[in-house]
Ligand code: AMP
């Protein structure tokens with residue numbers, strides 16, 4: 321029996337504005353799509369917060385025993401400088417400024433994104449598709465939308481006809497915007513009269529001669545509109561209707577509103593059962609954003625090289641800090657806030673170390689089953705990580721009480737407490753097990769030092785074939801020996 325069969329998970333659906341009981345479209349399977357980064361610069365901590373919210377959601381589904389297909393894309397074309405579809409493509413602009421190929425920019429910042437997420441102990445998604453890898457699929461969707469009468473070609477570009485769509489559908493149902501207000505408030509920012517209505521959005525944009533990211537299409541040489549890639553990639557890998565679509569709150573409009581419109585115009589039905597939006601990370605009272613310079617990079621936190629913090633903080637503490645807020649609340653980043661998180665994190669880790677030393681009794685005076693139930697209730701209530709963390713501290717309080725001889729636990733309950741704490745801390749919240757990692761590092765050091773000793777003996781016996789073999793095979797494993805005056809040391813690559 322899978323864990324999810326005993327749990328009733330509620331998720332806040334941005335579309336209905338209510339928490340709804342989650343039941344997947346296909347029993348035991350979850351399909352989840354999250355808008356990924358536009359890889360034209362290093363991800364800042366704000367971006368990371370949104371991705372971390374969905375990493376924990378992914379982890380919790382896995383913990384419950386679901387089979388999850390988690391798709392998180394890489395936007396490597398089509399995202400213009402301004403979301404109102406004016407300006408250069410963000411990647412093309414960076415490539416022009418740095419005199420690099422656009423794909424060099426894409427590669428550099430995709431690698432950065434993966435490195436940061438790896439440091440923060442993220443699980444990789446099941447599929448990480450790119451916009452440029454799905455140009456054909458995007459063109460097919462455009463053709464269907466044209467055929468269904470909701471898009472029109474104009475001067476080499478194709479636009480989605482928002483007004484026509486709204487006659488039979490509801491444009492604005494996710495963001496709560498009203499089309500009349502939009503019409504009253506939109507200016508035609510690019511000043512070009514290609515569009516029938518200023519609020520129409522591009523499905524395909526004609527590439528001007530200087531635009532370097534360009535593809536042939538039935539409508540001429542151009543590039544896809546930003547919103548289209550997510551429709552193409554989500555439906556390709558998850559089907560025309562899937563369980564969850566997520567992203568940051570700032571993507572609700574226009575990006576996700578346009579996605580819904582594209583899907584409905586193409587297939588006749590809404591793509592997603594649960595729309596989920598993560599709230600913003602705030603710095604100095606304002607949204608953290610690259611464009612305003614109001615941001616901090618994860619590496620600046622890990623090294624302490626920044627002007628905001630008094631010291632460096634580990635990836636685990638950074639992760640713990642973010643998860644102490646609910647994903648739908650805004651979170652203020654500051655030196656004081658992360659310092660307080662570090663204290664809490666250390667208390668949690670000390671409690672875990674103490675747990676190994678507790679002596680079992682013949683009776684339990686605390687109910688571990690009740691405590692465990694409250695941990696699940698927290699996560700089942702729209703992934704409420706701050707409440708879960710409060711429950712984990714309650715578990716640590718139990719440990720201290722037992723250690724002080726004020727309460728007792730049986731061996732079974734102690735083992736249950738330990739397993740549950742580990743499951744929630746490491747598997748669900750994704751805090752890496754530093755204790756285990758440092759034990760592994762100690763063991764590795766012991767083994768390599770033993771090999772160095774054996775190599776020294778081989779050399780002393782003039783058995784150079786063996787000493788070279790030890791050196792070369794260690795090197796092949798990524799362990800480099802360095803002979804110096806003080807003896808032999810090693811480094812792990
Ligand atoms: P982008 O690379 O601009 O497409 O953004 C990647 C993700 O980061 C999107 O889901 C954004 O909503 C999210 N994001 C951007 N700024 C913040 C912020 N300050 N706090 C939380 N999420 C953010």
Ligand code: ZN
Nearest residue numbers: 355356550575
């Ligand atoms: Zn998207």
